[in-house]
Amino acid sequence: MENDENIAVHKTQPVNGIQRNTFMNGPDQVVPSSNYNVWEPEGAVKLRLAPRGVAAEPPVSVPGLLTRIASRYPDLKALCTKKADGKWHKITYKQYRERVRTVAKGFLKLGLERYHSVCIIGFNSEPWFLSDLAAIHAGGFAAGIYTTNSAEACFHCLSSSRANICTVQDKKQLEKILSIKSRLPHLKAIVQWEGTVDTSIPGVYSWDQLMEIGSKESDTALDNVLKHIAVNECCTLVYTSGTVGPPKAVMLSHDNLIWDAHTISIRCGDMQPEAERLVSFLPLSHVAAQVLDIYTSMTKGISVFFAQPDALKGSIVETLKEVRPTRFLAVPRVFEKMHEKIVAVGASRGAITRYIAGLARNATYNYHMARIDGYEGTSFGYRLAKSLVISKALDALGLDQCKMYISSAAPMSPEIKKFFMSLDMPIVEAFGMSEMAGAHALSIYPKMKLDSVGELLDGTETRFDGSVSPNGPGEICMRGRHLMMGYLNDKEKTQEAIDDEGWIHSGDIGRVDDFDLLYVTGRIKELLITAGGENVAPVPIEQVVQAELRHVGYAVLIGDKRKFLSMLITIKTKVDNETGAALDALEPEAQKWVTSLGSKATTLSEISKTKDPAVHKAIEEGIARANKKAISNAQKVQKFAILPADLSMPSGELGPTLKIKRNVVYDKYKDIIEDFYRE
Structure with missing residues (x-):
């Protein structure tokens, strides 16, 4: 383990020929740079300040913003977690800042180096927020990983970001990281925040151990690191969920995040700190949830309530009833x-x-x-x-009250x-x-x-x-x-x-x-260009079909370089509450609809395999109604097929925000697609 002096400063990199050690007025300082874009982890950028308006406002760092809000509203509820006994445990903004600093000191003691990352994998929670902000306070990068990522996908994030520490929610996520740990030379510690933790495994710590380690450290090393932080340096990595190649790590600076959060809060209008409540449940690895839940909440003193891990599987409504978000x-x-x-x-x-x-x-x-x-x-x-x-x-x-x-x-x-x-x-x-x-x-x-x-x-x-x-x-x-x-x-x-x-x-x-x-x-990437040269945007056509056939789960338009448009259709099915996988049995309302058509089918695979005449006719009629709204003949759907299974994340056709991965769908059902266009 390095001594405190080395932990605080580490090796600094020159910026435009100037040694970074020269600048010690952080965390709200701006270090010199003539470049608007960089890709090196140690890089700094020139800020795009305007002469007037909101784009001219002074930049603020992430630690600077947390300090301000904790000073302005020390006793205001910041983070609220529902415990096993059904009661909400709440910490104030003052406690929030104190805990962030404690975790940051723990990270430094465990070996977090400047410009290296802390990767976070788990459902929205207080430890997720603390890990994120503590990584930044300690001079590293915060990098969220989707809980649905495979071990290999996790490896890409940890390896490319040079992760020194990974915080995980539970044993399931821990096992993913342990399976790849031998290939991660930078990884020094894994911290599990929920469930029983096997601390006999070298380098594995419980959340309580992390807090204890941090609480025993003096403020000296952390305060020294904070002096070197600059608002025009990277603080967060957001991995894009692209469908081609490995995800790219988007480098976001303190100013990127805080300025956008501030501008959003202005657009949202009058926000009263004592009265604002937000339920956090969308994946924090996604930039939208991160900016609103973590950063916009800090700009206005919003109280954040964490939903249950099964929120997207149905429990969100119960949380909404309890919290009454604004x-x-x-x-x-x-x-x-x-x-x-x-x-x-x-x-x-x-x-x-x-x-x-x-x-x-x-x-x-x-x-x-x-x-x-x-x-x-x-x-x-x-x-x-x-x-x-x-x-x-x-x-x-x-x-x-929303x-x-x-x-x-x-x-x-x-x-x-x-x-x-x-x-x-x-x-x-x-x-x-x-x-x-x-x-x-x-x-x-x-x-x-x-x-x-x-x-x-x-x-x-x-x-x-x-x-x-x-x-x-x-x-x-x-x-x-x-x-x-x-x-x-x-x-x-x-x-x-x-x-x-x-x-x-x-x-x-x-x-x-x-x-x-x-x-x-x-x-542009989704734009279908038919063999006749017609440019067709698939989403509007898919939405019209779904509006005509509300029991259709997904509609995927086909037609790039083809003579006419065709469509892959699914009917809504039940979902496995544990895995999120689409089941074969029809969803109750879809079942009622299928039965009303005169069909005896109860599963999607049965409808697909038998090309159920009643269901096929109903979908054909729905597409015909949608075609009447088409702006040209080239934008009419000529053929369709009912797929044997609904799309889902576990089966790979949907991304973390439930957007269709079109290339995956095209490849998985290429034989059906080719049948559309056989002479």
């Missing part, structure tokens, strides 16, 4: 699942109840659409609907937005990417449109490559203080993504209207 962030698939359950409950009600609920939803939807169109008053119908019906529905969901609903990470169907708008839940979309530290556009109701992905954030820049108009359409290119530093150790990929003028090319096709509302019309 802000709610989810991915489209979560809203879609909520939609399915609400519809199923509604279908079980009596005819009169359904009729009244329908009137209430129509009145509520019309009110919100009027607001979006500029009407500022309220109608008697809306007030009555809210009082008698809608308020009860929101109360049952635990969302009666002021903002945000969807991120994937496109959301306008039909789903309409449904929730009729329940007094106007969902706004956030658009961004890991490389932009999260959000680049975010709408605030009522300045929104159902088909827009958000209003461009103040202080950001946007242009549309390949367009003759400054408003697009063209490839969405972005620039601003939230633009990443680069891809770790990958000069080629960094320069490929960011052009000579500093614009990152998103790969998305879009446009902006006169109100700065952004619209995404397709993705």
Whole structure:
């Protein structure tokens, strides 16, 4: 083990010929750099400061922000965890900062080196937050790993980030890391925060041991490290979940994260620290959850409540009922699942109840659409609907005190937005990417449109490559203080993504209207170019089909370099609550639908194998209805097939945010696809 003096300083690297040791006014200092992009772990970047506005505000480091919020609201609830006895354990912002410092001292003692990482793998929890911030305080990088990652995928993250320490939730995750530990020369310690820990294994520690180690260390070494930290250095690595090649490590600086979080908090409007509550349940390895749950909460003093590990399998509603959040962030698939359950409950009600609920939803939807169109008053119908019906529905969901609903990470169907708008839940979309530290556009109701992905954030820049108009359409290119530093150790990929003028090319096709509302019309990599030369964006067509056939699980459009479009269809099935894998048995509402068609099938594989005539006809009719909405004949679906299994993460067709991995689907079902186009 190194002595305290060596732990505090380590070996420093020159920046533009200046020894980094010269700069000891951290953590909120800016070290000199003439480069906007770097890929070396020790690199620093030039900040994209503007002469005025939000992009001109002084930069703040992650440790600096935590110190400020702990000083301003020392007794405010920061992190809240539900214990086994059913009671919520809460720590204040003052305690939050103290625990971060204790863990950081523990990390230093265990051997965390400057510009090396602490990898974190587990469900959202207090130890996850503490590991993240402590890694940064101790001069390292925080790097989240998806809990669903295989051991080899974990190896890539730990190896490429030179991880000295890995914190894991439980024995299951520990075993993954132990199976690859011999190939990780930088890895010095593994800390398990939940369950029984076998500390007889060399280099394995329990969370309590880590806290004890840190509490025995003086503040000297940590304070020395903090003096060397700079806001324009890397503090976090976010691994992209790409479908081609190993994930790239996006280098995000203190300024990237804190500036984007601050800008988001401004866009969100009036936020009262004592009254704001957030439920953390989306994977923190994803930049959207990380920026909102960890960093935006620190900018405004929001109380974060951790959901249960099985949140995405159904328990989230119970947590919402207990917490009554004021802000709610989810991915489209979560809203879609909520939609399915609400519809199923509604279908079980009596005819009169359904009729009244329908009137209430129509009145509520019309009110919100009027607001979006500029009407500022309220109608008697809306007030009555809210009082008698809608308020009860929101109360049952635990969302009666929620002021903002945000969807991120994937496109959301306008039909789903309409449904929730009729329940007094106007969902706004956030658009961004890991490389932009999260959000680049975010709408605030009522300045929104159902088909827009958000209003461009103040202080950001946007242009549309390949367009003759400054408003697009063209490839969405972005620039601003939230633009990443680069891809770790990958000069080629960094320069490929960011052009000579500093614009990152998103790969998305879009446009902006006169109100700065952004619209995404397709993705270049997903764009299908038919044999006839027609450019077809698959997502809008898939969404129309799903709107016509609500019991369809996934619809995947085929047609690149083909003479016509075809589609792979799944029907919703039950899900294994432990693994998240799609089961063969049909989901109850889908089963009712199949039975109503006259079919005796009870499983998806049976429907697929027998090409069930009744189900096949119903889907054919639904696609025919969708085709009537197509803008051209080339965008009509000509053939389809029902797959033998629904898509899921465990089977590899969905990513961590439940987006379709199209290349995986294409490869897995290539024989079915080829059958579409046989002469």
